[in-house]
Amino acid sequence: MSCNNIHYRAVVIGASAGGLAAVGAILAELKSTFCIPILLAQHISPHVESHLATHFAAKTALAVKEAEDKDPIKRGSLYIAPSNYHLLVGFDGCTALSIDPPVNYSRPSIDVLFESAADYFGNELIGIILSGANSDGAAGLKKIKQRGGLTVVQSLDSAEVKTMPQAAIEAANADHILSLKDIGHFLNTICEC
Template identity: 50%
Template sequence: MVKPDISVIVVGVSQGGLEALGILLEALPLEFEKSIIIVQHRAADSDSYLSEHLNLISPLQVKEAQDKEPILPGVAYVAPADYHLLVEKQGTLSLSDDERVNYTRPAIDVLFDSAADCYGPRLMGVVLTGNNSDGARGLKTIKDLGGTTVIQDPEDAQVPAMPLAAQAITQIDHTLSLVGIAKLLSNL
């Protein structure tokens, strides 16, 4: 069976994320047409600096996700602090303040599970630098439902624990540096 084109990329990142997301999003081309949905672990009371900063340096529009917002091509959405971010079948985003998962809200697994459920083989999941194991189980769900799995090369990651945890339980399709991941996305 021919694999359908990837239409959405979900990204999970923790410690070292500001820098890693900066490198990744800065390197994407202006004409990039996929949607990117990002969970970055951060303090519950942090403001929207992260998305504003990334929006300035990336050719893509980067914005904090709002509830029931439609997922558009060429836009990167960042989960707001203290809310889980989920994908709905209608192609919209929804937020939840359900309990923490893996001690964190937003949790990468919550985003990855819901996105895998909606997009199946049209989804790519990317786990970047971080000092915990959130995202590992979610990446496995993505793989189980036919999606493509990517981790940041642990040697390239500021903190390798998160990509290593993902690699330990899931078959990884691409292990790449941040620059390599940007290239992979650009060629989708």
């Protein structure tokens, strides 16, 4: 899994309002050979059963599943935070679920996922912030940047809701600000398995 002479081991994506379409568009662009694991925190109502795994499985060749506690993070897989749980990367490199209080009014919280992933993967992590209506993810993306990871933010003109990308751009000095249609292509370009 080499990417421009850097060995990236995971991608984390955070999205909120407008995120279903945004994540779907990225997944649809990924080549069938894209095998870096992806972990997704998509804000959803805590009061409804999530069907995100079924929704996204139709758009990608990745193995898609709702994350469970202690899932080994495997190549070629997409792990989705369950409704009303924080998704984290544990110190053992497996997924972890938490019912700790919401962060930025959100559970799952993008910051929680990004910060735990940055602690585990360090400079071998790619963080992506997409459309959304609050500032969740900005602090997490900043931590990824501080740990030497690669940071990507959806461009404001391509975001359905600009608040989250704007906050991330201001907080993290993102390495790349890309239109939605370019993010999947960018991942394919820099990452080969």
